[in-house]
Amino acid sequence: MEKIDYKKVCKELYQPKTKPELVDVPPMCFLQIGGQGDPNDADGEYQRAVEILYTLSYTIKMFPKKGVLPKGYFDYVVPPLEGLWWMKNEQNFDFCKKSELCWIAMIRQPEFVTENLLSVAKQHVEKKKSSLNLSKAWLRNFSEGLSVQCMHMGSFDEESLTIDKMRKYAAANGYVFDLSMERRHHEIYLSDPRKIAECKMKTVLRYPINTLAVLGEFV
Missing domain, CATH: 3.20.80.10 (Regulatory factor, effector binding domain)
Incomplete structure (x- = not known):
């Protein structure tokens, strides 16, 4: 029987595009x-x-x-x-x-x-x-649920640029980052920094989101 590779079986979780997108993450x-x-x-x-x-x-x-x-x-x-x-x-x-x-x-x-x-x-x-x-x-x-995610290319110290794109994308679609004790800034490491140049490093960035109404906020 062929080995199960979750990165291939669940591409929507581990292989996002370099543009922000919505994803509903299962438990x-x-x-x-x-x-x-x-x-x-x-x-x-x-x-x-x-x-x-x-x-x-x-x-x-x-x-x-x-x-x-x-x-x-x-x-x-x-x-x-x-x-x-x-x-x-x-x-x-x-x-x-x-x-x-x-x-x-x-x-x-x-x-x-x-x-x-x-x-x-x-x-x-x-x-x-x-x-x-x-x-x-x-x-x-x-259980992470509805989130916005994006593939970040490059150094960990440059993640703020990708996060800014994700935040703007979420707002444009009626969402805001929903951070709490259970839902956090999430990173998935697809590259070994000891073996690859920083500019080629791939890291999945994910933020849980919710609507303003659910969070009790006002536009």
């Missing part, structure tokens, strides 16, 4: 870790979170070779790293103030992954990498 299961601080800090919390997410994700993927066959298992490509980003003071969101960033790093999981399966994966990882704090990782069904 999905994610392995997540939350924290705060500069994601570029080589010894920082974010880098450790990413290591844990990938270690657990690949452990689950390779379960059949370890003698574990989860119910409903199918072979698949581990989905890309994603992230939800915000600051405690959303009004002064500034991508340049990286040390003040709050985040949830996450990787999508196949439908067969359960809390019990995650516990088994943690047990396997603890035997080989006891230094990792696996208690920080949790499984969550994340």
